[in-house]
Every structure is written in C-alpha cells, then in structure tokens.
Amino acid sequence: MTTTATTLKGQPLDKAALESLLRRRLFYTPSFEIYGGVSGLYDYGPPGCALQANIIDLWRKHFILEEDMLEVDCTVLTPHEVLKTSGHVEKFADWMCKDPKNGEILRADHFVEDVLESRLKGDKEARGQKVEEKVEEKADGPKKSEAALAQVGDGQKTEEKAEDPKRKKKKAKGQEAIKLDDAVVQEYEEVLAKIDNYNGDQLGELIKKYDLRNPATGEQPSPPVAFNLMFQTAIGPSSNTPGYLRPETAQGQFLNFAKLLEFNTGQMPFASASIGKSYRNEISPRAGLLRVREFLMAEIEHFVDPEGHKKHHRFHEVEDIELEFLDRHVQLSGKTTTTKQTVGKAVKDGLVDNETLGYFLARIHLFLKKIGIDQSKIRFRQHMANEMAHYACDCWDAELLTSTGWVECVGCADRSAYDLSVHAKKTGAPLIVRQRLDEPKIIEEWAVEIEKKKFGPFYKKDGKTIEAAILATTQEERGKLAKDLEENGKAIVKVPSVGDGNVEVSKDLLAIKWQKRVENIREYTPNVIEPSFGIGRILYSLMEHNYWTRASEGGDEARGVLSFPPAVAPTKVLIVPLSSHKDFAPTVRKLSQKLRSAGLSSRVDDSSASIGKRYSRNDELGTPFGVTVDFQTVKDDTITLRERDSTRQVRAEEDKIIEAIRALVDGTKTWQDIESELPLFEGQQEVEVTVR
C-alpha cells in the first residue's frame, strides 16, 4: 500500500500548493474570517458546494435508492433527556489536559501522539534515516497545513488559534535529533499503534512515564479530564428545556423507528438514512476540514433481526470484493500491517462479525471508489475494545490516507440493540418488532401466578417492588422457587431494596406452575448496523487524492489539476469562445442552454486570457471537459471537446458532442470510447502538455 503523501501521478504532494489552490478557487474558506475566524468552522464556496452536492447525490443513489432506504430529516436541536438516555451526556467525551504555565488546552491522546512521534522523528534524524512527513498521523495532524489554509484565530483562547507561534516553537523543538534506545523506539511505536485504546488515566500514566512535556513551555500538562463534546443550549424562552445540538443524526432515526417500521408495512430488515449537520465541540480542531465543529454527516441505520447471525440477502454480490483489513489484534501487538482479503473470507473467518457488517464495508468501499478515492489509500481498521463508542459492540472505520496520515472518514458500527432498548426502557414506547410466526411455537416454562387480592395488602408499600422482582426471575430461579414452595410452603426471593434483601413469600400469595403456551407472535428488539459518513473528510481526501501538477509548455510554474471523476466534478463543462468576437455570443448562449437542458452544468469563460490559460484555470477547478467555439463553429456547427487529464480533443457537431459529454458524465462511456467514435482534433495548441 502507498504510505507517503503523493499526488494522483505519484509526485510528492506539495500540500501548501494544493491548499493555496483550494483557497484561491474558493472550494472552502474559514468562516467569519474578517472577524478573525473561529477554529473548526469553515464555509464552502461555489466549487466546494457543487462538489459536496454531487457527492451527496451519488451517496443517495448508491445507498438510499439502491437499497430502498427510508430517508428522514430530523431536527438538530435535541432535548437533554434523549441524549441522557442514549448515554451521550455521560460518555460522549474526549480527554483533555492543560498546560499549567500558559493555560493551553491539549487533547490528551493527540498530545501523547505528537510528542512521541516527534521523538521518533528526532531519533530517525539522529540515525541518518529519511524522515517521512507524518504519514501515520491522525486527523489533527501537522498543524501547519491548517495554519497555511486558515490563518484563523478567534482572538480569545490560545488553543483556538491556527497559526499559534508557540506551535512553531513546539515543532522546531520537537524535531531535535536525539537517538533513542532500540527498546524505547519499539515501546513508543507500540503505544502509537494503539493510541486510540487508552482511557484518561492511562494517558495520564503515559505522560508521567515518558515525561511528556509541552514543547511550547517545557511543562508537563495536568492529568487528563473528560470533556463532553456536545454544544449545550436551552430550547424556548423560559430556558427550562435544556438541550444540545446533535452530535450525530442517529438518535432521530432511532426515535422514529416504530413509525418507520409501520411505513415499511412491518417488513424487516430495513434501513433508514439521514443527511444533515452534526456538531461537536472539538477540543482543538487544527486540521482544516478533517476536524471541524460543524460538519455534514450521512448516516444509515440498518435494522436487522439478531437471530440468524445477521445475514444479508445481497451478501453474495460483494463477497469477492477485496479490502485491506487492519484488525484489532494486530494493533494491540503494536503493528499497523494490513491484510488484503475478500469480504467473504473475512466474514467466514470471523474477522468481521457478520454478513450485514461485511456487506456494508464492501458497499462503503464501492462508494468511495465510485467518487474517485484512490484505491491504494483506503483501509478498514477495526476498533480496539476501549476505543469503541459506548453503544458499539464491533466497529470498523474506513480510513483514507492523506498528507496528515490515516484519517477515519466512515465509521461502520454494530450498535446491537443498545439504542432502541434504552429509549424503549426510558419512555415505555414499544421499539420492537412483532413478527407473526409461520408455525406457532409451543413453549413450556415456569409461569408466576400472583394472588393479587392477598399479595398487595400483605406487602403494602413494598408490594410492587417485590412483584417486579418475582416477575424478573429467570426460569432457573423460578424452578427453585417452585420446588421450595412445594416442599416448604414458602420460599425466599432476593429483593435488594427491601429489608435485608431476602423477602419470604408463601404459597397462598403466589404459585409457580409448569405451563404450556402457544406463541403466534415473536417480539424482538432489532440490532442496528450503522455506516456513518463524514462528508467533509471524504471531500477533503478526494481533493488530495485527485490532485496533481503538470508542467506548462514554457517549463515555468507547474499547474494544478484536480482530476475528479466527471460525476462528482463541480462543473462538467467549460465553454470557451475563441475570442470575444460578437459572432460567437449566440452560439455560446445556445450551447449553454442545450447543456442545461441535458442536465449538465457549465460555465462560460469569455475572458481575454489565452485558451490554454482558461483551460488550466478550470483544470484547477476540476472541470473535466471543455468545448471551444471558433469561426468554424459559426460556419458548420462543429465544436471541439477537450478532456482535462489527457488534454486530447475531438471535433464534431454540437449535438454529438453534447451526447458524448452526457455519456461521459453518467459513466456509460469512457474518453477512449469517444475518441474511437469521433474524429480527433489536433489543430489546437495547448499551453501545457507534459506531466512532470
């Protein structure tokens, strides 16, 4: 697998050049910049919006339409009660520590990671080895990238500022070349491989054990404390309904489960899906779009019967797809080596727990491939036990390799029956499936019969608690109670909250009988498999994976190209009139109209720049096709069509060219097909031709 940051053409990635392009072309920009900006908040400009809309469009087709998912759009504002029940109020937190000298707030795991990595880097330098730029780093990686992009800072808190001068000092200091013992190097590497698995105490121990100090001040930060990532608010003017901005779209989907099941005429399995903004008050967001405080998520909740090993009826369609797996045992042994194998084998061998989970991992892979993510830069990493969210029982992340290392872009968790169960328990709403059985089931079991008239008056205020405890007994416990009642006329029931916890019951207050009953309906709480996509992270990775540079003809400055697949490219066609001659205007208008009618977005560039310059401007925007209107067009209605990556051109009548573009955008034809169908055009000289 690729491990270094390279462009699409294998060139070393010049991140600063890419970021300058993205800023210049207004893909995205720091929010509130003229007020100094706020870390972790970004606005998208026109190409960014179009790119995001196209990714979402493909996502909808690939998942919602393909699988008949039920789309919902739930509110961002969420009452406290809901997120308390789901466990987010208590557990949705990261570990944070503070520099005692300058008050800088640090995310504990990232701090440990940063310091150990810079020590390892210093060691490599001391040994005279080549030092690669941060390829195994997490999303909050090299902060310089964000500094270059954003120059953000809200002017309030030290940790909020992107271009923190102390950070520079920290980097400079962190890179000192000091040789470490081989055993220490190995230990550091092991810690880094399982960095996501440590809790707050363990991170605190690592800070002490390795004497990790903030390079900005030379101080050891305070012991890590939990910091809840949710933004709190109050709903309504009286402020008596506390709430939060949702940290995920999932809860709205769970709360609507019963209605969605009914909408689906009671059929299982089924999936709901939602696309919308989520909010997390990240401790120190410094990695551009990779870690922000407001971001677009696309989430699927696939509800499945837990009986029958969570089989999936379309698993056979994906079982031969090969993925790179990084399992939890490998990480725990301190390594990051992946294994390439088919999803079918991974499920068969138990590496991936079940078919439904495996099905979605493969479908995620296919989606990422479709939108143009580099195949050699995708891996699926299994969560380690401590790393898993409080609701998950197994979890795999689709990670993409970027210049800041491997970044989780899609999480795919088996949330078991956790969410539906806790909400049902709290509200009493039946978040269950009632399945009519094909054949009635005869069930033989111990059943409790309570003499209500005597039981209540006998136990008075404790009656309800004791009854609940008896009804909650297992079959085995009931068998023992039945035996005691039969032999002694009385028995002891464990009820911790009453008296000394041992309550005596007698056979005139209740009976426990061996009974047969017929069951026609089976009730169960479905399990949930949840693929959860962070669209911003995918979008940023897509930009890095599709970026490359080609030399201009004069050999001067290399020009950036974003080779997005036509389906996701922000604009599909650039229309370039040869000059501003008035004869071209009607043709350009007609052509734009026809492209619009064919559903193809286009932009006209009738500036006075050379044709080559105008094309290269649009190469930076990732526009895959260009058409030139010249004097020949006015005469015979023919236009040239230029393909962005090869810069090759064909020439044909307008309608044929529009049809060719349509086929190229919807993926039914390749450029090679078009070249074999339409005459090549070689009359036009391009400014840039060769790949550096």
Ligand SMILES: Nc1ncnc2c1ncn2[C@@H]1O[C@H](COP(=O)(O)OP(=O)(O)OP(=O)(O)O)[C@@H](O)[C@H]1O
């Ligand atoms: N702060 C963020 N900025 C941008 N995208 C995010 C952020 N947090 C999560 N995401 C996206 O949402 C997806 C699902 O969220 P999930 O809760 O699984 O992330 P997470 O495990 O908390 O991420 P991380 O460990 O990187 O903080 C992630 O795969 C990621 O693409």
